[in-house]
Structures are given as C-alpha cells and as structure tokens.
Amino acid sequence: MNENDTxxxxxxxxxxxxxxxxxxxxxxxxxxxxxxxxxxxxxxALSARHVGGGTLALSRHPGLIAxxxxxxxxxxxxxxxxxxxxxxxxSLESGELDVLLLTGELPPQVFADWxxxxxxxxxxxxxxxx
Amino acid sequence: MATNxxxxxxxxxxxxxxxxxxxYAIHDHHAALxxxxxxxxxxxxxxxxxxxxxxxxxxxxxLQNAIHxxxxxxxxxxxxxRLVSPLRDKDEDNTETLESLAAGTEGYVxxxxxxxxxxxxxxxxxxxxxxxxxxxxxEAFLLRYWEGLDVAETAKTMGCSQGSVKTHxxxxxxxxxxxxxxxxxEP
Numbered sequence: 407m408n409e410n411d412t413x414x415x416x417x418x419x420x421x422x423x424x425x426x427x428x429x430x431x432x433x434x435x436x437x438x439x440x441x442x443x444x445x446x447x448x449x450x451a452l453s454a455r456h457v458g459g460g461t462l463a464l465s466r467h468p469g470l471i472a473x474x475x476x477x478x479x480x481x482x483x484x485x486x487x488x489x490x491x492x493x494x495x496x497s498l499e500s501g502e503l504d505v506l507l508l509t510g511e512l513p514p515q516v517f518a519d520w521x522x523x524x525x526x527x528x529x530x531x532x533x534x535x536x
Numbered sequence: 537m538a539t540n541x542x543x544x545x546x547x548x549x550x551x552x553x554x555x556x557x558x559x560y561a562i563h564d565h566h567a568a569l570x571x572x573x574x575x576x577x578x579x580x581x582x583x584x585x586x587x588x589x590x591x592x593x594x595x596x597x598x599l600q601n602a603i604h605x606x607x608x609x610x611x612x613x614x615x616x617x618r619l620v621s622p623l624r625d626k627d628e629d630n631t632e633t634l635e636s637l638a639a640g641t642e643g644y645v646x647x648x649x650x651x652x653x654x655x656x657x658x659x660x661x662x663x664x665x666x667x668x669x670x671x672x673x674x675e676a677f678l679l680r681y682w683e684g685l686d687v688a689e690t691a692k693t694m695g696c697s698q699g700s701v702k703t704h705x706x707x708x709x710x711x712x713x714x715x716x717x718x719x720x721x722e723p
Contacts, residue, residue, distance in 0.1 A: 415709040419681040422662050422712065426682055429659045430552045440569050441551045448576035449544055452584050 538588040546591050547576055554599055557678055560667040561603045571606055575599040596679060597693045658721065665715035669708055672696075676704035677712070 506512040538546070551572060558568035575598045583594050666674060672694070679690045680701065690705075691698045716722075 412706070415706060416681075418713055419677070419705075419709050422666075422716075423681050425655075425659045425662050426556070426666075428655065429663065430556060432656075433552055433555075437555065437565070437569075438552070441555055441572065444569065444573035444576060445544070445547045445551055447573065448547065448580050449540065451577055452540060452543065452580035455581065455584060 537585050538591060542588045543580060543584060543591070546588065546595070547579075550592070550595060551576070553682060554595070556663075557596075557599060558603055560663065560674060560678070561671065562606060563667065567606060571599070571602045574605075575602045578602070592683065593685065593689050593693055596683060596685070597695075600675060600693065661716060661719045661721055662712075665712050665719070668715065669711055672700075673704050673708035673711060676701050677708035680705045 503512070507514065507516070554572045554575065555568055558571040559565065562568050562571065575595060578598045579591070579595050583591070583598075586594060666677070669677065675694055676690060679685045679693055680687070685693065687698045687701050690701045694701060694704075696704075
C-alpha cells in the first residue's frame with residue numbers, strides 16, 4: 407500500500423464516518439432511552455461500589471482473604487499448643503496439697519505453675535511421711 | 537482517577553456508537569443493548585479507578601470482548617439446542633435464519649417511508665456494507681476511523697500487532713469502497 411492509497415482510503419473513510427455520525431445522532435428515541443437506562447444502572451453500580459469500597463476492594467483480592475484466614479488459623483493453633491495453667495494432679499487430694507504447702511514441702515510457686523508438683527516429689531514426701 | 541461525573545460523561549458520549557458497534561456485529565437490537573450494558577458495567581466495576589484518558593481504549597476493548605462473548609455463548613447455546621432436539625425440522629431452522637436476517641437489517645433501513653431521504657439511504661447502505669465486512673476488518677475500521685484511536689491503541693484494543701491493524705483497516709476501506717460502488721455509491 408503506497409502513500410496515495412493510504413490518503414485516498416482515509417478520505418473515503420472520513421466521508422463514511424461522517425455519515426455514521428449522522429446516523430448516531432438520529433437514533434430512535436426508544437433506543438436512546440434504553441441506552442440512558444443502562445448507563446444509569448452502570449453509574450448506580452459505580453456509586454454502590456464507592457459506598458462499599460472497602461468490602462468490594464477486599465473481595466477483589468481473594469489471595470489477601472486466604473492469607474488472612476491462614477494467619478488466623480496459625481495464631482489459633484499456636485495459642486492452642488501453648489501450655490496453659492495446669493490443674494493440680496488428680497492423684498493428690500485437696501487436703502494433701504495444702505498440708506504439703508503449709509509444711510514447706512512444696513514451694514509456693516506451685517500456685518502459679520502446677521507442673522512443679524511432679525509425681526516423684528509428691529511420692530517422695532508421701533513415702534517419708536508414712 | 538476519573539470521577540463519577542467524568543465516567544458518566546464518557547459513557548454518554550460513547551454509548552450510541554458502542555450500540556452501533558454491537559449492532560453491526562450482532563444484528564440484534566436487544567442483544568446489542570445488553571452487550572453495551574455489560575461493557576458499561578464491566579468498565580465501572582473493574583476500571584472505575586483508572587484515569588479518564590485510559591477509558592476509551594479500555595471501554596472498546598471490553599466492548600469487543602463482550603461481543604465475542606456473545607457469539608461464544610450463542611455457539612454453546614446452539615450446540616445444546618441441537619443436541620437436545622435432534623429431530624428439529626430443517627425448514628424451521630431456515631425460517632428462523634431468514635427471520636433473524638430480516639430483523640437484523642431493520643436497523644439499517646429507515647423506520648418509515650417518509651424518512652427515506654437520500655441521506656438515510658446512503659447511511660443505510662454504508663451500515664449494511666459495514667455489517668457485511670469480516671469481523672476483524674470491521675473492528676479495525678470502526679476503532680481507527682470512527683473512534684479515532686491511533687494504530688497502537690487499536691492494536692492494543694484488538695489484541696494484535698500494529699501491522700495487522702494497518703492491513704485490516706486498509707482491507708476494510710477497500711472492501712467498503714467496492715461494496716458501496718456495487719450499490720451505486722462512489723467512494
């Protein structure tokens with residue numbers, strides 16, 4: 407295609423495009439109204455998007471949501487695996503423990519950490535007493 | 537970022553031509569309106585935060601994709617319809633095709649005989665010739681000459697090379713000139 411062809415083509419194209427523009431201006435009113443309605447719906451969707459922007463923005467990034475859920479699960483698992491406040495060993499009767507504490511056989515720290523009350527030291531105390 | 541008002545103005549400016557783009561491709565008034573609406577919704581939902589200068593190219597890309605999607609859906613629908621009704625009468629198919637063709641050309645002809653002035657006839661012939669062009673040629677012609685996109689923008693919108701855009705546009709103009717000459721209109 408040479409330059410003359412291109413210029414001739416563009417001249418013809420401009421002429422036809424001018425006719426198409428005329429046609430667009432003379433669209434039937436019903437079609438214009440239908441297009442107007444559709445534009446209004448699109449703009450309403452845009453306004454709604456701006457109102458709920460945060461939620462919509464988040465919903466457009468499923469990876470972010472998945473990462474958040476995984477992080478939350480990780481934290482829950484970590485918390486669950488942490489040693490919590492221990493219960494007094496079931497083998498001890500409540501009175502026995504008080505006696506051991508009062509006599510100084512067990513340190514007062516056992517109130518904070520029941521793991522100090524091991525089966526061995528309790529058994530040793532009980533054997534000695536008996 | 538484009539404001540709501542700028543997007544509204546842009547859509548108001550482009551909606552009629554977009555409808556015509558869809559109509560030339562689909563040949564169905566209601567389907568063309570739906571395609572334009574889908575393109576508008578997609579633009580505001582996905583690209584409402586883009587600068588206003590980028591909107592024309594984005595919108596036309598979305599519109600072209602919406603038109604292609606329409607054909608894809610129609611193809612799938614036809615496949616299932618044919619599969620479900622294998623005993624469908626061939627004559628019935630032919631009738632529907634003729635009806636749809638007749639309906640498709642309604643948009644190109646003046647609504648009433650009183651309006652059949654020479655300008656309208658001229659326009660109807662141009663539109664008919666345009667709608668008969670191969671899809672890629674029609675897209676290239678409309679985007680380059682009607683929408684005023686440059687070659688690079690048209691290539692981006694059509695998803696092809698700039699060389700292809702030049703070839704498609706040139707062929708489109710030649711084909712249009714030939715068709716219009718056959719219809720008695722000198723280019």
